[in-house]
Amino acid sequence: MSTTFPRGFRAAGVTAGLKPSGKPDLALVVNDGPARTAAAVYTSNRCRAHPVIWSEQASADGRVAAVVLNSGGANCFTGPAGMTTVERTAEAVADGLNVAPGDVVVCSTGLIGVWEQQWEDALLGGIPPLLDSLAAAGGQAAAEAIMTTDTVPKTAQLELDGYRIGGMAKGAGMLAPGLATMLVVLTTDADLGADAGATDAALRHATARTFDRLDTDGCMSTNDTVVLMASGASGVTPELEAFAAAVEQVCADLAAQLHADAEGAKHDIVITTRGAASEEEAVTVSRAIARSALFKTAIFGEDPNWGRVLAQIGTTDATFSPDAIDIAINGVQLCRGGVPDEPPELVRFGRRVEVLVDLHAGEGEGTVLTSDLTHDYVEENSVYST
Amino acid sequence: MSTTFPRGFRAAGVTAGLKPSGKPDLALVVNDGPARTAAAVYTSNRCRAHPVIWSEQASADGRVAAVVLNSGGANCFTGPAGMTTVERTAEAVADGLNVAPGDVVVCSTGLIGVWEQQWEDALLGGIPPLLDSLAAAGGQAAAEAIMTTDTVPKTAQLELDGYRIGGMAKGAGMLAPGLATMLVVLTTDADLGADAGATDAALRHATARTFDRLDTDGCMSTNDTVVLMASGASGVTPELEAFAAAVEQVCADLAAQLHADAEGAKHDIVITTRGAASEEEAVTVSRAIARSALFKTAIFGEDPNWGRVLAQIGTTDATFSPDAIDIAINGVQLCRGGVPDEPPELVRFGRRVEVLVDLHAGEGEGTVLTSDLTHDYVEENSVYST
Numbered sequence: 145m146s147t148t149f150p151r152g153f154r155a156a157g158v159t160a161g162l163k164p165s166g167k168p169d170l171a172l173v174v175n176d177g178p179a180r181t182a183a184a185v186y187t188s189n190r191c192r193a194h195p196v197i198w199s200e201q202a203s204a205d206g207r208v209a210a211v212v213l214n215s216g217g218a219n220c221f222t223g224p225a226g227m228t229t230v231e232r233t234a235e236a237v238a239d240g241l242n243v244a245p246g247d248v249v250v251c252s253t254g255l256i257g258v259w260e261q262q263w264e265d266a267l268l269g270g271i272p273p274l275l276d277s278l279a280a281a282g283g284q285a286a287a288e289a290i291m292t293t294d295t296v297p298k299t300a301q302l303e304l305d306g307y308r309i310g311g312m313a314k315g316a317g318m319l320a321p322g323l324a325t326m327l328v329v330l331t332t333d334a335d336l337g338a339d340a341g342a343t344d345a346a347l348r349h350a351t352a353r354t355f356d357r358l359d360t361d362g363c364m365s366t367n368d369t370v371v372l373m374a375s376g377a378s379g380v381t382p383e384l385e386a387f388a389a390a391v392e393q394v395c396a397d398l399a400a401q402l403h404a405d406a407e408g409a410k411h412d413i414v415i416t417t418r419g420a421a422s423e424e425e426a427v428t429v430s431r432a433i434a435r436s437a438l439f440k441t442a443i444f445g446e447d448p449n450w451g452r453v454l455a456q457i458g459t460t461d462a463t464f465s466p467d468a469i470d471i472a473i474n475g476v477q478l479c480r481g482g483v484p485d486e487p488p489e490l491v492r493f494g495r496r497v498e499v500l501v502d503l504h505a506g507e508g509e510g511t512v513l514t515s516d517l518t519h520d521y522v523e524e525n526s527v528y529s530t
Numbered sequence: 531m532s533t534t535f536p537r538g539f540r541a542a543g544v545t546a547g548l549k550p551s552g553k554p555d556l557a558l559v560v561n562d563g564p565a566r567t568a569a570a571v572y573t574s575n576r577c578r579a580h581p582v583i584w585s586e587q588a589s590a591d592g593r594v595a596a597v598v599l600n601s602g603g604a605n606c607f608t609g610p611a612g613m614t615t616v617e618r619t620a621e622a623v624a625d626g627l628n629v630a631p632g633d634v635v636v637c638s639t640g641l642i643g644v645w646e647q648q649w650e651d652a653l654l655g656g657i658p659p660l661l662d663s664l665a666a667a668g669g670q671a672a673a674e675a676i677m678t679t680d681t682v683p684k685t686a687q688l689e690l691d692g693y694r695i696g697g698m699a700k701g702a703g704m705l706a707p708g709l710a711t712m713l714v715v716l717t718t719d720a721d722l723g724a725d726a727g728a729t730d731a732a733l734r735h736a737t738a739r740t741f742d743r744l745d746t747d748g749c750m751s752t753n754d755t756v757v758l759m760a761s762g763a764s765g766v767t768p769e770l771e772a773f774a775a776a777v778e779q780v781c782a783d784l785a786a787q788l789h790a791d792a793e794g795a796k797h798d799i800v801i802t803t804r805g806a807a808s809e810e811e812a813v814t815v816s817r818a819i820a821r822s823a824l825f826k827t828a829i830f831g832e833d834p835n836w837g838r839v840l841a842q843i844g845t846t847d848a849t850f851s852p853d854a855i856d857i858a859i860n861g862v863q864l865c866r867g868g869v870p871d872e873p874p875e876l877v878r879f880g881r882r883v884e885v886l887v888d889l890h891a892g893e894g895e896g897t898v899l900t901s902d903l904t905h906d907y908v909e910e911n912s913v914y915s916t
Contacts, residue, residue: 451643454643
């Protein structure tokens with residue numbers, strides 16, 4: 145299903161030999177039209193990989209025919225040779241599909257700063273078999289070929305009034321093992337017209353409220369890419385607000401799957417701040433808590449240490465009065481009005497941990513998803529590239 | 531030596547029973563004058579402990595007669611009872627010394643949100659023996675009584691032209707195990723006059739360039755306090771620039787001791803950014819790298835993963851061009867002009883790890899000290915309060 149759930153798409157995943165493990169490492173999603181409307185969102189990191197630099201230009205005109213993705217190498221800070229690899233990759237895919245190279249988006253994930261001729265040879269050598277494998281049922285194979293430290297492929301699909309949305313994602317940390325970039329390809333057979341403005345607005349709205357609020361380890365990748373392609377193959381032109389809501393629903397589904405598969409995590413932490421002066425301030429407070437190494441280690445130890453939550457709230461410039469703050473963990477009101485309330489011993493821990501902060505300063509509410517900081521996280525990220 | 535190295539000071543450290551371990555937990559440093567000029571810097575966390583709220587008012591007039599410090603409880607977010615404890619503590623010390631309560635600075639460190647009558651009783655009960663123990667050689671005992679997860683007491687002293695500076699510090703993380711607040715008491719027998727303006731300027735300059743650039747785990751305490759008291763007992767009025775430089779030297783010495791004793795650290799990481807548009811931007815870039823969980827786990831694994839350094843640089847708004855960035859680790863030039871240079875295999879690791887980034891965008895330079903992210907850090911911070 146995945147990206148080939150909507151009509152008008154084919155996909156494939158093959159082993160090109162980029163990963164030492166010999167697992168699939170090259171994927172392709174093709175929009176066979178009739179429309180090729182698209183929008184994309186890229187990392188805001190100022191140190192960006194060559195594929196991101198290429199793809200931002202390729203997608204700027206709101207038209208994308210195909211997305212080719214590789215794991216086993218981020219192609220970031222690899223010099224002119226790395227940029228040439230991207231161009232050659234787009235050209236090889238474009239030739240095979242009889243489209244323009246400028247309509248091909250390229251995504252890469254893996255270690256930064258690694259490029260060898262042998263690596264380019266393997267990548268380009270994988271493209272003919274990749275093209276040969278393209279199939280209307282290829283979405284699952286594509287989703288598997290983009291995995292790095294992911295333990296499961298992530299896919300989503302949604303059937304609406306006469307049209308469909310599908311998607312796949314990878315990522316097990318925001319940049320987790322020096323790689324682990326988040327890559328997401330979304331497809332729809334809705335007819336969104338040739339003007340990509342509405343597609344772009346729907347995608348940006350959805351990513352801002354889903355992937356942007358997933359913050360497993362505070363690290364921002366050089367390669368993050370989210371692409372949405374619309375084939376128009378359903379012949380149905382959706383009401384735009386409903387379409388945007390549906391895209392957000394699919395993104396939220398994929399974000400939850402990324403969250404559940406975060407590297408080394410033992411607890412999925414859901415931090416909601418309410419009563420903030422604005423939604424933006426609520427997200428700021430939730431994110432500050434999500435980035436505390438001390439809070440994250442406490443949750444690993446199943447210690448409902450609300451002092452560490454409080455200390456993080458205090459580092460923000462959000463509107464609040466310290467003596468009005470409420471903090472609850474898994475439904476136990478540990479702090480009310482800035483003083484201890486229910487005893488920490490009452491807190492029961494499962495895989496899911498819900499932190500609820502009320503600032504009593506307004507109506508804004510925002511949730512950020514994060515993971516605990518565990519021995520497995522340290523292990524996975526300290527031994528990866530050695 | 532410590533805080534009693536300069537003339538005009540007495541100090542003491544005793545066991546009041548605040549720590550379950552039965553180790554010393556209550557300290558006092560008294561300025562016997564003739565002058566009682568002082569300056570202090572407090573945490574910028576907006577969720578502040580009661581002792582910080584009290585002490586900021588007490589020191590605002592530039593006059594401090596004594597600093598009383600306890601470990602075994604942060605007295606933060608403990609409600610009105612906690613504030614009463616601070617007032618009673620200051621009054622008891624003031625009574626014993628025959629000074630005004632408003633001339634007594636109070637510092638606490640330990641768990642947030644914990645207050646019991648028994649705890650206050652122990653604290654107040656410890657003050658008479660504390661006063662009885664005051665001695666001109668009491669600096670070391672005071673330094674030991676403020677330790678929490680510190681493995682060694684931290685003290686420093688400096689002899690200058692006719693006057694002296696001494697100091698003690700505690701802290702093994704910025705807020706490390708839900709506590710581990712940084713507390714620093716500095717003393718001098720220099721005659722700084724009754725106007726605390728110059729003292730304050732010297733202290734702020736020194737802390738901004740030393741303690742503020744120590745960032746072991748990115749967490750900001752609710753209780754951080756740095757106090758400088760001047761007795762004038764040497765009768766020497768120092769040249770202010772030389773005095774400020776000397777205070778900075780003592781602060782740098784104490785900061786290095788805090789760095790070396792950071793919780794669970796296996797590597798002391800020194801991150802210097804040069805070639806920045808300003809000193810401020812250099813510090814911003816160094817600090818961004820110091821806060822990367824991925825970079826810190828890589829160093830734990832002795833993996834010279836410069837891609838993780840690069841990805842952090844890219845998250846800042848500092849002036850730079852990605853293709854001008856140089857990155858070296860322990861003298862090996864891993865990245866030059868945005869492309870891989872010397873092979874990572876050449877990097878040799880010891881306890882000290884030096885990261886040098888050159889942005890080639892100006893003359894600004896700034897160093898931030900941090901620690902690696904280790905299993906011991908996770909262990910220490912996940913099991914602390916349970």
